[in-house]
Amino acid sequence: MKKTIIIISAFLFIVFTAQRSNAQINRTLETKVADILAQLPTNDLEHSDKLMEEIISLNTEGILQFCKLLVPPGTGNDTQARYAIESLAIYSGGKGNTIEKNSVEDALLKALEKSSDQEIKTFLIERLQFCGTNASTIQLSKYLSDKELYMPTLATLTVIGTPEAANTILGATKNADKNMQPAFIDALGVLKFKSATKLLQQFANQDSNLIKRKSLMALAEIAEPSSNNTLKNATINANYKLNGTNATNAYIHYANRLSENGNKDLSTTIGKLYLKNCTAEDQMHFRAAAIDLLRKNEGSAFIKTLIKESQNQNNEYTAAVLEAASQNMTSSEVFKWVKTYKKASDETKAQIIRMLSKRTEPEVFENCLKLAVKDNNEMVRITGMKALAYQNKDKSIPLLFEALKQTKSPAEYKAIEETLLKLCNTKDSELLYAQINELNNDGKIVLINLLAARGATSQFDAITGLINNTDAELNDAIYNSLKSVSTEDDLPELLILLNSTEDPQNIKYTQQAIIYVLDNSKNDYSKVVIEAYDKSNEKGKFIPILPSLNDDNSLTLVAEQLSSENIDGKITALEALGAWKNNDAIPYLFDFTSTCKNEELHSKAFEYYLYQVNNSTYPDDQKLLLLKKIMPFSLNTNEKSKVIQNAQNIKTFLSLIFVSKYIDNKELANTASNAAIAIALSTPGEDNELSGDIVREIVTKSANTISGPESQYTKIDANEFLDNMSDEKGFLPIFNGKDLTGWKGLVKNPIERSKMSKTELAKAQTKANEQMLKDWFVKDGIIGFKGEGYNNICTIKDYGDFEMIVDWKITNGGDSGIYLRGTPQVQIWDLARVDVGAQVGSGGLYNNKTHKSIPLKVADNPINEWNTFRIKMVGERVTVYLNGVLVTDNVVLENYWDKGIPIFSKEAIELQAHGEDLGFRNVYVREINSGDVLLNEEEQKEGFKSLFNGKDLDHWIGNKKDYLVENNELVVRPKQGGHGNLYTSKEYSDFVFRFEFKLTPGANNGLGIHVPLEGDAAYVGKELQILDNTAAIYANLEPYQYHGSVYGIIAAKRGFLNPVGEWNYEEVIVKGDYIKITLNGNVIIDGNFKEASRNGTLDGKEHPGLKRNKGHIAFLGHGSELQFRNIRIKGLKD
């Protein structure tokens, strides 16, 4: 098997290196090392293995290159090198029964030799724990005398664990520094190294308690018979007690090891010494250890002692004795224990019962458990009852019933009930019930509880037949059981029961049973229930079950009850509304809460309202509106904080804005901050986190505000979230809540405006602005309209593609709308205005003629209540959600001003006035970057062409698997360390090529020019380096390897890269043999290929590509992650 693996991997290795060498054969070792390092740490394990193969193929010299990069902590960043060496050590140790000598071990030892830093040496020594073999022992032995290195060295030698390794340690032990010796002794013990016995015996007689302690324990581990005297004397000196030498533990440990090694005689002798010498309270755990040992050694022959020891007064000890006795217990031993049982003390009886409870010998049941449940001592009885859970069910149940008849103790009732629960299933119901008449009331309660727990619906009649008893507790148990034993067949009887019962608690139980039946039935029982309701004189009893009917008729009955004078009646009605099963109870609860003056009722209603909103089927936007609506009616901080906690379940931007308003409120700060963080961050398993500048601001503030025990975790989560958030701006307010900053009066329409002169327009604008201030006002964070005309206002800024959130409210007969890109409109109107067709609802594209103008659904809230629009416009299409309901689905917005042309690509957002009162609040816009980065005007004029539109790779060929379009950028994501290239589909000879790139730490790529589609581009074409040469891993580059250099041919000027993570702008001009590269405005190459290579290339290699003057332009992957954008080209010839 192993051989096959080696052959296969060798084969893969050859194939792999062959491929690589084809592409990379001419690279320097440094470049290869740097290329590999740049890929670490890998995102998956396969990739890592592949790289390790690659490193191992670089031989010792290559591996040492990685080791050379190690630096002492705090003096630089060698993280990638450490990843490489750790993985190498693991990979080379390999999977198999033994670890064999390998080239990585060899290299690590060489690096160890060369290194002068103790931390680096420690790191290298510890890596040998994975791949070290005997081959390491000689060199490692050198470090055993080094104060700073002996411990990692001992650890590694211990792990290697061969006799040679052990011998190396032994050799160094005798003359080791006194302070270091204890660790050596420990290691010899761990290795169970017999040859160390003599030396350790000497050590055990030294004065130092530490050396003594360590030596005794090591001798115990090694367990040579010759150590007996040493250990015994030390234990005698310790009086068989715990002391500084730990001898008493070592000696029994020794005995255990002897036993494992087969030397039972000596082991048993030691055990007996402990029995003789350990009798005091503080020695009992040593005595217990001896019992454990002797039981192991002597087996059944030890039973007599065990029985005798079980009579000890110390129950901790007797428990240990019985634990030992229970190991491999034979039947004949069981009989002996059964006999012992009768004579035992109460405590020991209990212990014997527990020990025997799982045994099936009939004697256990007959001569032990049967007696136990009738014992004089309650603890023994209870232990016996519990033990029956493990015995034959048919035998145990009668015994438990017998006990049930006898007992009077609550603890025993409990024990019997618990045991029967462990024995009985539903099928035992009849058997259980058959006993009922034999029992007193307490016993009956146990039985009823059992039947209830097992859902014994067959016993409904029997159980209810026991009602009317004078015993209140029994009655309670019966009523309490109803919800577990009732079915829909029992409904009529339950309704009768409800009517006749007077006890409040039992009324509740009966209601619960009816609710359970109704909720779990597929049939409609409205008629039956309402009939009972109508007949009843105590209608209040029926109110709580009405939510389970869940129809309008029942809701009316509940509402009637709510307006009753009686407080209890009101509470019952509120509870019913709180339990209602659809959204219909919400308005009733709101009306009640907003008008209720009674604090207790208010708080109940408030809670039920929140519960109903939270559990309603409304979309999030509507839920949030309902929460905001109740907030002004909260009477105290507690109620406010409950609203905020409910908003926490609504993961929308507006919800975040809502809760964030309370962060500055001292009493609500913690609740609001926690809610804000919960809203903004994703819930586990979903990608629903929010982002953008405002989100960032709120989460940052919240994380700084939260306190309490869990807050440190939340803070870590919040900070990670902030670190990973994209830098897109997200939703920004276009209304500041205070004044009309950012808004202006509307002048005519876009087409007419475009025809006006600048001065004309300015004049008209001034007038419109004056009018705006007359007609529009801002109050309490709301934009209001008080004018009479039709003077709209609009944003000063123009918007192209965007998403908008806005809350709006109209009064009776209201009519308004939102203009998108200066064009009408997303409609807002009063549904009552059927004369103009308003019954279709708001949110349609009212002015559309060809495309849909009517909303998909009516989703308006009533007049005078707030509504939320979420509007998205991309290209010419519009999507609208009204109160969370999709009402306009990706519909083209027609150009109202000129039907002959499509909608404007960019224009203002307008709020429409229409003469009636209306208000807007929470106006936010998120601009959508369509990603189509166009050429600037100058470039257009000069004849540049865009090679990348931010959407697809249309102008490109080659590796489209690792080169991806993300966020309108070209991203390189090498999955398996692929070295794939992405080529322009066209070939170019002379050109101006402009692009932007962003590096990740250590990133390596290249810009190929004049390249064919095969071969190593740096040689068969020319490669202009794209490289983060600031990374530590590139410390040893040749000048012609730095960023911008024509690889191997012309060295570029260094020092003009922007910091990693920022965009760089580069222009490459190629004209014949002439090349000029400008990086971030600085010319870094201005040269000529021919001239530069006249006296041979800088890397001394052949570059056949120098002869080419035409080819593809390509991004040359070296396995790193980086990004490109704004890629433009202008051909100078073709």
Place this chain on the structure above:
Amino acid sequence: MKNKTNSRRDFIKKSITAAAGISIIPRHVMGGNGFLAPSDQLTKAVIGVGAMGQGHLTYEGTKLLAICDADGNHLANTLKKVGKDVKGYRDFREVLIRPDIDIIHIAAPPHWHGLMSVMAAEAGKDVWCEKPMTRTIGEGKRVVEAMKVHGRMFRLNTWFRFKDNFYGMQTPVKNIKKAVDSGALGWPLKVTISGVTGFNWKFYWVGKTNLTPQTIPSNLDYNMWLGPAPEKPYNPHRVHQTFRGYWDYDGGGLGDMGQHYIDPVQYFLGKDNTSPVKVEVDSPQQHYDAIGTWRKITYTYADGCQIILDGENKDKNAAYIEGPNGKIFKGFKSTIPNLKKIIDGIPDPKEQISTFSESVRTRQKFGLNEENGHRSATIVNMGIIALRLGRNLDFDPVKQEFINDEEANRLIDQPMRSSWAY
């Protein structure tokens, strides 16, 4: 009853006079018939009072006599909060030799758990230990042996197998066990632990690479804090609240929540005496020191049952338990009609002792003890070893060794600072 109590009180008084200098009588001195009144409080010491240890100060049924911490600030701050009877220590070995302490609570970081548990047992103490139980599989084996040899009681401090609603399942494990035991799901079962099924993996327990060495604060005995862990240059991120991010001390998110999440699964699958035979990992390459994240860890038992840890919540439709005949999802929702009825209809699981003082008093093994605790810790440690080695491993649950992989086996008893030799 009343008389008996009185006579016991008299006895205590006499004993106090006799044993001058020891103010609290250890419970085992009481001996007698082993009778222990509820008023007879057990005594305890808490080792490690930085974060987790704070919770241990107040566990009911026991009286706190000593606290211990390697950080003088932790010690001083905690001493201010606890009663005057409580004595502070910097070296836990001084606590272990106090004869009047019954139970040692170990809330030091996980690299200490194994060693302290064994030493406590050797000193005749019962042990209440934080999760994860031990940092290596080898240490776990030694704890099991030490408890058995000396007849000690041990509880691991996670409790879901016998108490509380089980995270996103929103129901006690007892009901899950009954559902499994009912056979309604069929066999073998696949259990998926992820955010989707109601269990969130916390990946903020990741370590930092390339830490700059810093001066050890004067209040911290770093050598004692490290104990058996290898010596590395001090940086505050390695200790206290953030130590979980380093292999030397713990296992990151898996070490933190793993045993909470996995232990009940072992219980309801009936695997308390065994371990999976295979572990498979999908993760980024791991650093030698700082713990990183992982995507998925899959454990397979000999009978085909599986536990899947989905760190990325990738399987959006994952059931918590999936069997050939049905599934149970987050919130205990199930594809099996009337699952509740089925559960109600069958016998309850056998008893688990769920208060440690009862276990200590009656000497019955605690519900989650050194044996089943070691088995669930083994799953955590199997995952850690596979992550560190970056490969899948086969395991022999009887020998408790990896099969055909010496390198993995070297990590079963991964040497720390040679030994903690002082």
